[in-house]
Amino acid sequence: MTNGASGGSEPGAELGRARWPEVGGSVLAVPLGATEQHGPHLPLDTDTAIAAALARGLAARVPDVVVAPAVPYGASGEHAGFPGTLSIGTRALEQVLVELGRSADRFRGVVFVNGHGGNVDALRAAVRLLRSEGRRVLAWAPSGRPDDSHAGRTETSVMLRLRPDDVRLDVAEAGATAPLPELLDALRDGGVGAVSANGVLGDPAGASADDGARRLDGWSDDLASAVRDWLTHDES
Incomplete structure (x- = not known):
């Protein structure tokens, strides 16, 4: 396990800790998360914590990458039936990402590291617009199994690595375990609560x-491989 993936990147790789004369022509990695329910056993900032850890992992692997403070709110309307979920919606998120991208012109490029699937529509639209304006932007998200998409074994395992004190394995339980494509229609109509009473899409057992x-x-x-390829392609 590298320091970058577990949260130990050098202070110089964190934009929030830099002074403005120290900010040069780096690549800016922007972690994009959410504040939403993650079952009875995981914290509401799970997606944000994972996205931030992956951005730090990128900075540990690729030279001249700076990690921005994470965006902690996303499009999480499907989780609105659960207390604690905060969502700014797709349109507002798209505008936030567009303005962040526009404000980052002093960087060589911007990589949005997305930790929440509900952000995808806003992210695609923002990237499309920013690229049409001539800006260098990349969007990336981790892959996962369709039957383990939310607060299941994958996210529980990752949070046990990142912040074990915030994981309540004593109350962890399975939710809806059907593949996400099979749940989408019901999920769109009634939110996550319509398919899973505890908010889990997967099974955390074995995490x-x-x-x-x-x-x-x-x-x-x-992620590092995708960024290297992107930089090579854009500079060729």
């Missing part, structure tokens, strides 16, 4: 910190 470390490393490697 472990070791599994979380492997997943973080694999994702961080994939």
Whole structure:
């Protein structure tokens, strides 16, 4: 497990800790998360914590990457039936991302590291507009199994690696375990609560910190490879 994936990147790789004369022509990684329910056992900032860890993993692997403070709110309307969920919606999120991209022109490019699937529509629209304006932007998200899409074994394992004290395994339980494509119609009509009473889409059984470390490393490697390819393509 590298320091970057577990949260130990150098201070110089964090934009929020820099002074303005220290900010040069780096690539800016913007973690994009959410504040939403993650079952009875995971914290509401799970997506944000994972996106931030992956951005730090990128900075540990690719030179001259700076990690911006994470965007902690996203399009989470499907989780609105659960207390604690805060959502700014797709249109507002799109505008936030567009303005962040426009304000980052002093950087070589911007990589949005997305930790929440509900942000995808806003992210695609924002990236399309920013690219049409001539800006260098990349969007990336970790891959996962369709039957383990929310607060299941994958996210539970990763949070056991990142913040074990915030994981309540004593109340962890399975939710809807059908593949996400099979649940989408009901989910769109009635939100996550219509398909899973506890808010879990998957089964956290068998989660472990070791599994979380492997997943973080694999994702961080994939992200770094995608960014290297993007930079090479854009500069050729």
